[in-house]
Amino acid sequence: MPRFSVIVPCFNVQSFLRECLDSLLAQSFGDFEVIAVDDCSPDGSGAILDAYAARDERVRVLHLAQNVGLGRARNAGAQLAVGDYLFFLDSDDTLTPGALAAIADRLAECGDPDVLVFDYARAYWWGGVRRNVLAHLLRATDGVFTAARLPQVLDLMMVAWNKVQRRDFVERHGFAFPPGYYEDTPWTFPVMFSAERIALLDRICVLYRQRRQGSILSTTSAKHFDVHEQYGRVFAFLDSRPELASWRPFLHRKMGEHCLDILGKPNRLPPADKPEFFRRSAELFRAHRPDEESIPPELRVLYGSWAAYLARQRAAALRRRLRAAAEKRARRTVARARLNRRLDPNLVLYSAFSHRGVLGDPAAIYHKAREIAPHLRGVWVVRDDAAGVPDGVERVAPDSRAYRQLAARAAYFVNNVPWPGALVKRPGSVHIHTHLGTPLKYMAADLLAKPGARYGLDVPRMLRQADRWDHSLVANLHSELVWERAYPCHFASARTGSPRNDVLVTASPDRGVAVRDRLGIPAGNTVVLYAPTRRDHVRGGYAERVDLARFAADLGEGHTLVVRLHPSLAAGPVRGLGLAELHRRGVLVDATDELHVEEVMLASDVLVTDYSALMFDYANLDRPIVVHADDLATYTAARGLYFDVTAEPPGHVTRDYGELAELFASGRWRDEESALARKEFRARFCAFDDGHAAERVVRTLLQGEPG
Known part of the structure; x- marks a missing residue:
């Protein structure tokens, strides 16, 4: 008996079906059967299914006589x-690599919920x-539960x-x-209401294809009226199960929200059908109102x-338009008045990583300024959701x-990414740009020769923003040459040196102990930091070049694998593809959310990377790199490198x-x-990093002392 029965219904999906089946049959976990249902599809889907069944005995095809x-x-x-478990996979969606293995492991861990x-x-x-925006709900509990104990799980999309x-x-x-348009509704609500043991897996297992056109539920059609009948079925189910009657208020609210959502979408209902849809929604809403329910x-x-x-x-809608117009007029008036104000020679405005917090080079400069130039007023621009802003920091x-x-x-602006385009640089103000480290991969104007890598980037806009810079900080001559080429602007x-690297140069050998303790790393373990960069030529920016679970296992007893993804991937879907689950199980440590990468470096004994600029910073520690x-030629062709890092x-x-496994085993x-090799590399790329970079910036660029 297989562990999973994966049921794949097919109708007019010949363009996507092979990708779906390939993602399924290539899974590392092989204990499953595929039951592919040809729903009398008029295209070539049936023939594709038969071809796959002839090649793989796990695939069975059921041809229906009518749709x-x-x-x-x-x-x-x-x-x-x-199979033990039913898995309904839509034929235009795909499984992520390792999905079935992760599901099987979690089922075993939770005792077959x-x-x-x-x-x-x-x-x-x-x-x-884009990852499901409610993914955090999948971390709500680590054990089994009922929906009554954790009702927020029903805020997840109610699909099969x-x-x-x-x-x-x-x-x-x-x-x-x-039958019907919204057939998932009367399946998922009863299933979730009735389940006595539910478990969660914080891992992306399905890529839900968003078609440009052809999606059933995004099509303008009167078939959306089917939602009323389907909710009627769910209420009938509750009527047949008195023990579940307490769910009526919840279902009543969900039904109202769902109907109003359909009504409010511009592309769901034909305009002529909207009054009737509202009437039926209101009729259903009133008919099923629980007596004790207070209506939101x-x-x-x-x-x-x-x-x-x-x-x-x-x-x-009118209020929104009027408010927006009034705010726009007010901003213009105020902006004109502010441009006539006198500059404050002691006011420094700081930002880092698009206002994400008190971080990086700007943070190192800020802290040093508070120490040696307390008359300077430093104010940070940070988002409301920014983490780790120290007490006592003035912020806006x-x-x-x-x-x-x-x-x-x-009078001064300090940032490691360009300030927003709306900022007007006043005469006399000084912009100090710290960058994000020593460049290895092509940047800015050099990306014009790499159309794939600059997808989504407005290079001329980047250069207009760089026209504001007065000073560009560099840690070595290589950086100086690259930035002057990549940003053909008028800065000096x-x-x-790189101010954020001061701590790496001056830190005592035991500086990383506290970080290790916080990350839960056993004392005495050798810490291997794996920090890959993003792949611009790969969808989503991430390609798993190393099997992390295998690498952690091959490192063996006495080693801890710490993974830190590129910052641009931190908030995306990548960690949900297995990294978060490996962290939860203690296979490795995911340090992507650690605010200060310098601390992660100090806690490690060796860095494994590919083409990340982190290697230049890490070299200051004089620890192995x-x-x-494994994909140098592809990466160079797609993004471009300023030099062959494998030759130097x-x-x-x-x-x-x-080769990687053998290197560590030996x-x-x-x-x-x-x-x-490290000594030669440090001589070239850490030339100006002497532990006094932040002080040098404060004294020479903020206070005007001679260099």
Whole structure:
């Protein structure tokens, strides 16, 4: 008996079906059967299914004599299933690598729950990948639970394909999909209401394809009226299960929200059908109102008329337009007045990583200024959700009134990324740009020769923003030459060194102990820091060049693998593809969220990277560095490198995983050859990093002392 029965209904999906099946059959976990249901598809889907079945005995094909729709096609497949768990996979979606193995491991860990809910990411036709915005709910608990104990789990999208259900649980309750447009609604609510043991998996297992056109639920159609009948089925289910009656208020609210959402979308209903849709929604809402339920204010509109609803919507839209116009006029008036104010010679405005916090080079300069030039007033521009802002730091929100007032008067601006385009540089103000480290990969104007790498980047806009710079900080002559070429603007290069690297140069050997303790790393372990850069030529920016679970296992006892992703990937879907789950299980440590990368470096014994600029900073520690360059030719062609890092490396170079594993197994990663390469690398790229970079910036650029 297989662990999973994966049911794949197919109708008019010949363009996507092979990708779906390939993602399934290539899974590392192989204990599953595929029941592919050809729902009398008029295209070539049936022939594709037959071809796959002929090549792989795990694939069975059921050809239906007539088209029955998605729900009943799923039912037909489920009747043939013999696996422990049912997994309904839509035929235009794909599984992520390792998804079934992660699901199987979590099921075993939780003692075979009735339902396991996992995560997904939307894969857009234009190339973007965005994780489910409610992914944090999948970290709400580590054990099994009922929906009554954790009702917020029902805020996750109520579909069949983001969960697996134990087959005997489904059969015992007689769950089945009805016909219709919204067939998932009367399946998922009863399943989740009835399950006695639900578990969660914080991992992206499905890529949910977002088509440019052709998505059923995004099509303008009167078929959206089907939502009323489907919610009627769920209420009928509750009527048949008195023990579940307490769910009626919740379902009543969800129904109202769902109907108003459909009504409010511009591309769902034909305009002529909207009044009738509102009438039926209101009728259903009133018919199922629980006596004890207090109606949320935003849903009370369903007790009124269509005319009242329409008037309310139009009034709200008018208020938004008037408010936006008034704010725009006010901003213009105030901006003109502020440009006439006198600059404050002691006011310094700081920002880092697009206002993400008190971080990086600007933070090092700020702290040194407070120490040796306390008369300078340093104010940070940080978002409201910024983490780790120390107590006592004066801050303003981006684009707030206070920010605009300060920006009009500040004599100095310090940032490691360009200030927003709306900022007007006043005569006499000084902009200090710290950059994000020593450049290895092509930047700014050099990206004009790499059209793939500059996708989504407005290079001329970047150069206009760089025209504001007065000083460009550099840690070595290489950086000076590159920045002057990549940003053909009128700044002066300041050979100060990188202020954030001062701590790496001056830190005592035991500086990283506290960081290790915070990260839960056992005392005495050798810490291997793996920090890959992003791949601009790969969808989503991340390619798993190293099997992290395997690498952690091969390092063996006495070693801890610490992973830090590129900052641009931190908030994206990448960590949900397995990294977060490996961290939860203690296989490795995910240090991507650590605010100060310098502390992560200090806590490590060796760096494994590919083409990340982190290697230049890490070289200041004089600790081993390994360059894993298994895709050098591809990366160079796609993004471009200023020099061949494998010809002038900071340590050993590996070209495939076997070489990487052998390097650590043999201990050669810290031999004399590695030390010699590192010495030459440091001489070239750490030339100006002497531990006094921040002080040098404060004294020479903020206070005007001679260099």
